[in-house]
Amino acid sequence: MGTTQLEAAPEPKYWHLKTVLSEALDSEFAVGEILPNERDLAARFGVARATLRQALEQLELEGRLQRRRGVGTTVAPPRVGVAVASTDQDWPGASGDAWQAVDCVPDVPPAAVADMLETAPGETVHVLRRTRVSHGQPVAAELLYVPSTSVPDLTAIDAPSGAARARAVLRELQRFGLDGQDRAVELGSARADDAKELDRLPGAPVLVVTTRYLSGGVTAAVSMATYRADTCRLTFGDSAGVEIHHAPHTQAS
């Protein structure tokens, strides 16, 4: 006998921990409630703090928890549905869109964007910064790249930078027909500037939505929007209002 081990489960501790915590969150905690601190939790489960943290990290990634330095770990509300695309297509800045212009400066776009815009290397474009707020919380930060050729009639009357300038650029865009747009979504990590805007630490997971606006057979503008991955569910179509019971993903087999 001796080594009789019905323990056929080489399941990592942090994984099991995550499952246990997840169930506890469902049954014993209310949204917004503060969990015991990490040192206590680790002691209670008989693991090192690093292991406990590995479990918390996953739960935060899944939008179940929210951790804030100096404050504590709280139970997160369900993710908010954020409408990224509806059936109608329209220019950014069209009346009623969810974004707020923050700034506008001329700058050289990153290579990937210059590619789509087919601008020359080193050529500057209008770079608008916009933010999006939902339920009182910032959910996304956007950089919108608009080449000068897309807003030929932009006058020098407006300020050379700032929110007013941004609004002027958006106004000029509306004057052209929008042929179509296409999008891509991928996982990224927040740059320092975006992180600040989103009230997260640099490196936080974000969903990066790249949108190309097509007009007159060319790409007239490119938007790169970074959404907080922990709090957002991006919706396409009419499903914005659909309520989700709980995290539709994740759980042990």
Next chain:
Amino acid sequence: MGTTQLEAAPEPKYWHLKTVLSEALDSEFAVGEILPNERDLAARFGVARATLRQALEQLELEGRLQRRRGVGTTVAPPRVGVAVASTDQDWPGASGDAWQAVDCVPDVPPAAVADMLETAPGETVHVLRRTRVSHGQPVAAELLYVPSTSVPDLTAIDAPSGAARARAVLRELQRFGLDGQDRAVELGSARADDAKELDRLPGAPVLVVTTRYLSGGVTAAVSMATYRADTCRLTFGDSAGVEIHHAPHTQAS
């Protein structure tokens, strides 16, 4: 004097490391190339292995690296664009779609899905499993929930489970008109079964795409597809063929 420190950079080591490695990847490594092992790299940069791993983790999250236990860390190819929705809407299983039916069993759907389908609690539905392959690599695993009412004429002739059964269900679906569909995308972590299918470890980051198929005013089917977040860029519209230079996100200020 004494404590003169021009070091005004309380930037975390792993963050700086990530930046350095990222630049090295751009300039000194080819896709598929194997990096030195973690212990060597850590020693080379004068940090603990855990710190080095924190940097590698982020780079893997961003799709720059691929790590495989027992093998090593390799430079990942650019993310593949995966078409999730085109302008045409169609049922799953329509000719030419990218999915391959694997299995079909009756089961009770998770609460969130039962909600959308408006099935009674405890009511079983057809649960199809499908996988999606791109460039020879598995990129997504799907669970498709189809209530019996959506396939009323499904005969008992077919096998009670298995791929043949799955194809029969899909065939029956095509017989009805599709009114529309809407989608949501969010970040999740791979369940054990999905992870196996995607050739990843459990807990790996995935993009969860939830699709509702509407027919006759009701939700006729619900699909929950999990895409590998490290290797996939989900595309909506006509941008599937667009080439991306490099990770359009992330980097220090």
Next chain:
DNA sequence: CAGTGGTCTAGACCACATC
């Protein structure tokens, strides 16, 4: 088998928020 990445520990110190 040797070598890889994956997990885990028990500490330490730091940055930050709050009282």
Next chain:
DNA sequence: ATGTGGTCTAGACCACTGA
């Protein structure tokens, strides 16, 4: 000043891959 989460260390052992 206290308590929180965030970073970091220097080890250890395990699970897996491939020769």
